[in-house]
Amino acid sequence: MSELFINKNKSGLTRNLIEALFPMFEEASAGAIAVDRDSQITWINTSYSHLLGLDDAAKVIGKPVRQVIPHTRMPEVVQTGKPLLLDIMEHNQQQLVVTRLPYYDEAGAIVGAVAFVLYDDLQPLTPLVSKYRRLHQDLAAARKALAKKARGTRYSLGDFVGGSPEALEVKRKARLAAGRDMPVLLLGETGTGKEVLAQAIHAVSARAEKPFVGVNLAAVPENLLEAEFFGVAPGAYTGADRRTRDGKFQLANGGTLFLDEVGDMPLPLQAKLLRALQEGEIEPLGSNKVVSVDVRLIAATSRNLEAMIADGSFRSDLYYRLNVLEVSIPPLRERLGDLGVLCEALLGEICEGQDLRGEITDAGVAALANYDWPGNIRELRNVLERALTMSEDGDLLDADAIFKVLPKGGQRPVAQTPARAVRPLARIVADAEAQAIEEALVACRGNRTKAARLLGISRSVLYEKLAKMS
Numbered sequence: 001m002s003e004l005f006i007n008k009n010k011s012g013l014t015r016n017l018i019e020a021l022f023p024m025f026e027e028a029s030a031g032a033i034a035v036d037r038d039s040q041i042t043w044i045n046t047s048y049s050h051l052l053g054l055d056d057a058a059k060v061i062g063k064p065v066r067q068v069i070p071h072t073r074m075p076e077v078v079q080t081g082k083p084l085l086l087d088i089m090e091h092n093q094q095q096l097v098v099t100r101l102p103y104y105d106e107a108g109a110i111v112g113a114v115a116f117v118l119y120d121d122l123q124p125l126t127p128l129v130s131k132y133r134r135l136h137q138d139l140a141a142a143r144k145a146l147a148k149k150a151r152g153t154r155y156s157l158g159d160f161v162g163g164s165p166e167a168l169e170v171k172r173k174a175r176l177a178a179g180r181d182m183p184v185l186l187l188g189e190t191g192t193g194k195e196v197l198a199q200a201i202h203a204v205s206a207r208a209e210k211p212f213v214g215v216n217l218a219a220v221p222e223n224l225l226e227a228e229f230f231g232v233a234p235g236a237y238t239g240a241d242r243r244t245r246d247g248k249f250q251l252a253n254g255g256t257l258f259l260d261e262v263g264d265m266p267l268p269l270q271a272k273l274l275r276a277l278q279e280g281e282i283e284p285l286g287s288n289k290v291v292s293v294d295v296r297l298i299a300a301t302s303r304n305l306e307a308m309i310a311d312g313s314f315r316s317d318l319y320y321r322l323n324v325l326e327v328s329i330p331p332l333r334e335r336l337g338d339l340g341v342l343c344e345a346l347l348g349e350i351c352e353g354q355d356l357r358g359e360i361t362d363a364g365v366a367a368l369a370n371y372d373w374p375g376n377i378r379e380l381r382n383v384l385e386r387a388l389t390m391s392e393d394g395d396l397l398d399a400d401a402i403f404k405v406l407p408k409g410g411q412r413p414v415a416q417t418p419a420r421a422v423r424p425l426a427r428i429v430a431d432a433e434a435q436a437i438e439e440a441l442v443a444c445r446g447n448r449t450k451a452a453r454l455l456g457i458s459r460s461v462l463y464e465k466l467a468k469m470s
Contacts, residue, residue, distance in 0.1 A: 030096075031117040035065050037110060039075040048117060051096075077102050077113040086118070153212045155199040161345045162338035166330045170197070173327045178204040183277075185322050186300035188329030191378030194300040195260060197329065202256040207296055210255030215248050218261040225269050226285055230276075233287035249282050249293045257295040262322065263303035263314065274318045297322065332373040332380065339380075340365050346381050350388065356395040358388065363399035363454055366443035371406055434469050437462070 031048025035041055041060050049057040052068065060068050066075065071089055077100045084100040100115040157171055177184045178201045186194045195214065202212045220228050231247030248257055259265075265273070276282045281292045299322045308314035332338075343360045351358035373379055386405040387397050436455065444450035452462040 032114065033065070033069075033074075034112060034114040035074050035078065036112040037078060039065050039078050039113075041065050041068065042112065051117065072115070074100060074113050074115060078110060081110050153199040153203045153208075155196045156203050157200040159196050160193055160200055161342050162335060163341060164335040164337040166335040167338055170327060170329055173325070174201050175204070177201050177325050177327065180325070181206060181296055183297045183299070183322050183324045185324075185326045186298065186329060187326060188300070188302060189331045189374075189376055190302050191376035192329040192331060193377055194302075194329060195258070197327065198256075198258045198260075198298045198300060201298060202258075202296075205256070205296070207255045211252050212256045212258065213248050213252035214258035214260060216260040218264040222266050225266070226272065229269070229273070230282045231284040231291075233284045233289075244284070247282070247284065249276060249295060250291065252295045253293050255295065257297050259297065259299040261301055261303075262299040263301040263305055263308060267313070267315065270315045270318050274315065274321060277321055332376045336369045339368050342377065342380060343368070343384065346377075346384055347388075350381070350385055351395070356388065358395050360384075360397040360402075361399070362444050362447075362450060364397045364402045366439075367399040367402040367406065369443075433465065437465060437469070 031051045032043075032045045033041065033048050034043040041063055044054075044057050044060065046057065054060060054068075065072055069089075073084055073087065073089070077084055081102045083102060084098075087098050087100065089096045089098050097118045098115055099118055100113055102110050102113045105111045157174060160167070160171060160174070162168070162170075174197055184198075184201060186197055188194050198214070199212060202208060215228060217225070227245070227247065229247050229249060231250055232245040234244055276293070277297060280294060281290050283290055305314050305319050305323075309316045309319055332342075343365060347358035347360065350356075368380070368383070375382070383402070383405055384397070387401045388395060390405060391397060391401045437451070440451040440454045441448070444454060448462060448466075449459055452459045455462065457465075
């Protein structure tokens with residue numbers, strides 16, 4: 001132990017503490033240094049001198065520590081009295097793991113600080129640092145997921161994929177709905193993405209930080225619907241919980257309540273829902289107490305509510321209450337132009353976390369366009385998953401891979417054409433060839449090389465035929 005350090009710090013640490021502490025740290029460290037209350041160097045051991053490239057350690061005694069180690073945080077420790085544990089410091093393009101500790105006199109005043117270099121080579125720590133970073137990333141992702149779960153939403157407007165005029169019109173209306181705190185009615189076939197759109201509207205609305213609570217009316221038994229909506233008072237019926245059970249209205253208070261398949265709601269509940277919406281209050285089952293609620297309602301259905309009003313199975317007054325802003329979501333067969341981007345997005349989701357590339361050729365997309373899609377986007381995802389599972393060409397889906405899994409009963413109907421006079425065979429063949437070439441170019445988005453490959457002819461032959469057609 002250097003007598004220089006001890007002599008210069010008679011008012012600091014006692015000799016016994018120095019002798020007990022320093023050998024321990026010195027042995028476990030790659031270097032050690034101490035400064036006084038003015039951040040001037042009072043002691044430095046041989047290991048640290050060599051690490052810093054100093055010829056003579058005695059020459060730096062009494063100098064400000066930052067003259068010798070420009071990036072040190074020793075002055076910060078002296079000024080604040082707070083230790084800096086496991087800090088990383090760079091010196092001469094070398095990274096050092098350093099621990100810095102303040103020390104005090106008998107009166108409790110800071111009289112200096114001491115630092116120990118724990119590691120002068122971070123290479124052995126690389127696996128540990130990598131693991132820490134992975135855990136930190138996982139923690140951040142988990143926190144983000146929990147935050148989303150707390151709000152009840154997983155989707156944003158970006159998750160409603162499509163660039164066709166029909167899809168863009170849906171997004172325009174969704175943004176309009178998000179900016180206005182009014183009931184919204186989403187109309188569309190099963191599998192078109194009604195819940196995605198409902199969550200997206202909530203996620204960009206003024207209620208985004210409040211709960212989003214969804215309930216599928218078709219999935220809840222009729223005798224439980226009232227309790228599901230309005231909650232249950234303690235002991236409301238035999239076997240009921242002795243505690244209050246909140247309903248969907250209470251859970252969604254301040255946020256958005258999403259009613260999926262609202263057309264399946266029985267008439268008695270329709271009347272109670274209408275009252276809750278008009279009065280802004282509910283009465284839990286088995287209770288005489290009225291509870292005020294503030295929810296924004298988004299309803300969705302695949303049924304024709306106007307026809308249901310006509311046959312008396314849906315209340316007209318509730319329909320007008322729900323249908324303040326209507327958003328019609330077109331079926332997939334009416335926006336086939338979005339097939340390409342939908343496949344890209346769905347394959348990305350399917351292959352996430354798997355060792356799969358998940359790509360589809362233009363011919364594969366053209367094969368998908370040959371189907372009517374009664375199950376819409378939900379069915380498209382199912383077809384792509386099965387195609388990837390059964391594909392013999394790795395994870396690249398071509399037309400053959402698609403046709404193998406495409407249901408046979410949903411081919412798009414061929415338009416009926418009126419009877420025509422018999423034409424010369426050469427003319428019929430030429431017209432058919434021209435149509436085939438045109439369809440191939442459309443399927444390949446104008447890429448003639450791909451179109452020729454799709455038609456099974458050389459590019460030069462394709463150019464010749466195009467010249468004759470012009």
